[in-house]
Amino acid sequence: MRVRVQVMLKEGVLDPQGEAVRHALGALGFEGVAGVRQGKLIEIDLAATDRAAAEVEVRAMCDRLLANTVIETYRIELVE
């Protein structure tokens, strides 16, 4: 089973990399870019086939390693 984990900075946490990308887009002439947030996409191939069990396991992976919940949030998507 393939699982996608999306890790983003929490709302309200300054994202200097996203800001730099926003400025660069402006410099290229793309107008009307109100904001850019940069995050991470992590794909995990699991041996598990049970969706509920997989989600529990990936949630534990997120809490213990993949995200730092002081500043980040995560979203789990079971892709199959």
Place this chain on the structure above:
Amino acid sequence: MKAAVITFPGSNCDRDLAVAFAAAGFEVVRVWHKDSDLPSGLDVVGIPGGFSFGDYLRCGAIAARAPIMAAVVRFAEAGGHVLGICNGFQVLCEAGLLPGVLMRNAALRFVCRPARLQVATTDSAFTHLWRPGAEAVIPIAHHDGNYRADAETLARLADEDRIAFRYAENPNGSAADIAGILSQNRRVLGLMPHPERAIDAALGSGDGAFLFRGLAAALAPAETGA
């Protein structure tokens, strides 16, 4: 007195840290990240600067889950002293021994230069040799030194006098100009500046030696009194 210095793949200040401990009178044991136990009879563990595991995922995140870190956490919880410098500070935050997190510098630039610091508390084994309000010049060299924590944590750090060092001129956007913080029991210190690179005036500053000599002085009586 005995100090251990941990080496991860990508650590690059481990030898400098060992030299700084030795110069202050410590017997130094080098420890590999895959070891699961620390040497016996230790007084302090040093987590060095560098780019452990290539800064993959987040700075310090992978190192914080290395086998040796479980032993470091046990050592700290039993009241041992732990010093984390630069990447070592990031590792201590990721390991949960210190609160908060170190984010990318606000200006996105790697900063590498001497930094003027205010010694914000002298109430610790690491900082007691300085006079209250003293200034120290210690080099910084980092890309991710922008300290962040929620408002409640920042207030608690200030209330409990746990901010060890503040930048005189904030180089990275760090909250409350924080350059280094102490744990609740004041025995774990994490700081972004590199005191091990400032242990002799010939290196540009000898101010970092106060930290190592202070630590040696504070830990020595415990050994003879045991």
